[in-house]
Amino acid sequence: MRGKCSYKSSAHHTKPRYHQNLAAPAMAPCAEVAYQLMHGAPLQTLLLLFLILLLHLATTSSRNQAKRLPPSPPGLPIIGHLHLVGGLPHVSLRDLSRMHGADGLMLLRLGSVPNLVVSSPGAAEAIMRTQDHLFASRPPSKIADVLLYGSSSDIAFSPYGEHWRQVRKLVTTHLFTVKKVQSYRIARQQEVKQVMARISGAAAASAAVDLGETLNAYANDVVCRAVSGKFFRAEGRNKLFRELVEANSALLGGFSLEDYFPRLAKVLVLNRFVSKKAQAAHRRWDELLETIISDHEKNSMHHIDEQGESDFIDVLLSVQQQFHGITRDHIKAILIDMFGAGTDTSSLVLELAMAELMRKPQLMTWLQSEVRNGTPKGQELVEEENLSGMTYLKAVVKETLRLHPPAPLLLPHLAIADCEVDGYRIAAGTRVIINSWAIGRCPGSWEKPEEFVPERFVEGSGAAAAVDLRGKDFQFVPFGAGRRICPGLNFGLATVEIMLANLAYRFDWELPPGMERENIDMTEVFGLTVRRKEKLMLVPKTHLVA
Numbered sequence: 001m002r003g004k005c006s007y008k009s010s011a012h013h014t015k016p017r018y019h020q021n022l023a024a025p026a027m028a029p030c031a032e033v034a035y036q037l038m039h040g041a042p043l044q045t046l047l048l049l050f051l052i053l054l055l056h057l058a059t060t061s062s063r064n065q066a067k068r069l070p071p072s073p074p075g076l077p078i079i080g081h082l083h084l085v086g087g088l089p090h091v092s093l094r095d096l097s098r099m100h101g102a103d104g105l106m107l108l109r110l111g112s113v114p115n116l117v118v119s120s121p122g123a124a125e126a127i128m129r130t131q132d133h134l135f136a137s138r139p140p141s142k143i144a145d146v147l148l149y150g151s152s153s154d155i156a157f158s159p160y161g162e163h164w165r166q167v168r169k170l171v172t173t174h175l176f177t178v179k180k181v182q183s184y185r186i187a188r189q190q191e192v193k194q195v196m197a198r199i200s201g202a203a204a205a206s207a208a209v210d211l212g213e214t215l216n217a218y219a220n221d222v223v224c225r226a227v228s229g230k231f232f233r234a235e236g237r238n239k240l241f242r243e244l245v246e247a248n249s250a251l252l253g254g255f256s257l258e259d260y261f262p263r264l265a266k267v268l269v270l271n272r273f274v275s276k277k278a279q280a281a282h283r284r285w286d287e288l289l290e291t292i293i294s295d296h297e298k299n300s301m302h303h304i305d306e307q308g309e310s311d312f313i314d315v316l317l318s319v320q321q322q323f324h325g326i327t328r329d330h331i332k333a334i335l336i337d338m339f340g341a342g343t344d345t346s347s348l349v350l351e352l353a354m355a356e357l358m359r360k361p362q363l364m365t366w367l368q369s370e371v372r373n374g375t376p377k378g379q380e381l382v383e384e385e386n387l388s389g390m391t392y393l394k395a396v397v398k399e400t401l402r403l404h405p406p407a408p409l410l411l412p413h414l415a416i417a418d419c420e421v422d423g424y425r426i427a428a429g430t431r432v433i434i435n436s437w438a439i440g441r442c443p444g445s446w447e448k449p450e451e452f453v454p455e456r457f458v459e460g461s462g463a464a465a466a467v468d469l470r471g472k473d474f475q476f477v478p479f480g481a482g483r484r485i486c487p488g489l490n491f492g493l494a495t496v497e498i499m500l501a502n503l504a505y506r507f508d509w510e511l512p513p514g515m516e517r518e519n520i521d522m523t524e525v526f527g528l529t530v531r532r533k534e535k536l537m538l539v540p541k542t543h544l545v546a
């Protein structure tokens, strides 16, 4: 589909500078014409005039075209701006955008592909609200095709179109309603209880816990359980799922050669090697999912949980007929999305919240006193019904998402039509990178943008308190916004809040001997999600609940 569109964001007032220097090139030819007219050679003069007019139109129109592209830093032949991206693209793209961008927009050529980098709330609004219909697609990815049963089977990597609309509707109306997410309350509670028991064991032995690893297993188990019912631990399936999620994340993460040199990648051995790895991972996924789906088909009644609610696979199988053309492969691709999108994201938020709280013990104390005072005396665990009044807990989660959005560049979007954003021309086929990490640290929107200050989100503390994370306020888009906003938002927040509350309720936390708070290393490693480079090892001390 190709079409025209035009947008001028209300947040920006800088006019595109199309018309400068237009008079200058006409000066010398004008003098020539005047001379010709005075010396009486009308035919040649008219011809000359006509040629000058053509030349003038050609030069000004090509100059206007160039001016109307978003600004770019100087690039190199062949690789374009690829060398400027670096190991932490969300950081380097923010810095480049500050130096070379205008109105939060910058155009980079990465290999042979144009990329629009979006780094301000106003520009994000233009892309994900005003012209969302033109930017809601995804660029093609060969690796995603191999892993996810073709180019449009799943949700996250499917191009904008009828199939995506169907599968998106399927999950939002059947898997991620508030009611459905609440129905997994007991399952979450049981998973939290298991983790607390493991941490209590470490506390009794005065041993350190690898918190990242523990929380990743928890988030994986919560998704596993919602997807495939309470027997998900049978035959070590939860561990296998975790292994496969890691394989996908390594294959899909980062800035890959095939994305930026699609033609060249076809002939390179490296590409075949990556493809083989993707095929191997795909076969393992397929085998595992096929077994679990067949089990469900044979035995559907066994998967009804305590609330009378069925797991994702049951739901998908039962509504398959209502959704036109949804095949078994589509179901498998959707399930792979659930694991990929739902595991690392939630566990990273938890790990980073704990790392930030360990760096600022006063904030940990505030959180602990809120959670301990807000839970009925003698209760073994914080339960979901206790969370509603815990405003500081929610503020800590929001602040973690602001400073450390797990998917800092969201997933890539794609322009499906030629259009105009803030006066700049964007060509169909341009990839769009929305830097949610940079937007969350935008000095125009946030006070002390680089500091971890959960209080900013507590009611009564100022304008930031009302800022929403559900895609309405474009200075804070950790879940994206518009048509492609994360459909698992409620599921993810529920997974995070109940665990963080219990970590603060049940334990006091210390650093391993010899380690100082200032030395907690927040260095990041970039991938499909961004994780901490160093393990977060903490020593739990059991807090006795009276």
Ligand code: HEM
Residues within 6 Å of the ligand: 155, 156, 157, 168, 223, 337, 338, 339, 341, 342, 343, 345, 346, 349, 405, 406, 407, 410, 411, 412, 478, 479, 480, 481, 483, 484, 485, 486, 487, 488, 489, 491, 492, 493, 496
């Ligand atoms: C704190 C937890 C989470 C965060 C921060 C998060 C963040 C995101 C982000 C940034 C996107 C891309 C939005 C865009 O491209 O504009 C996304 C997409 C998606 N997320 Fe999440 N997510 C979380 C949890 C989950 C969970 C638990 C699930 C499912 C179990 C899930 C399923 C998905 C799916 C299926 C998509 C693709 C949507 C589409 O392309 O239409 N997410 N998420």
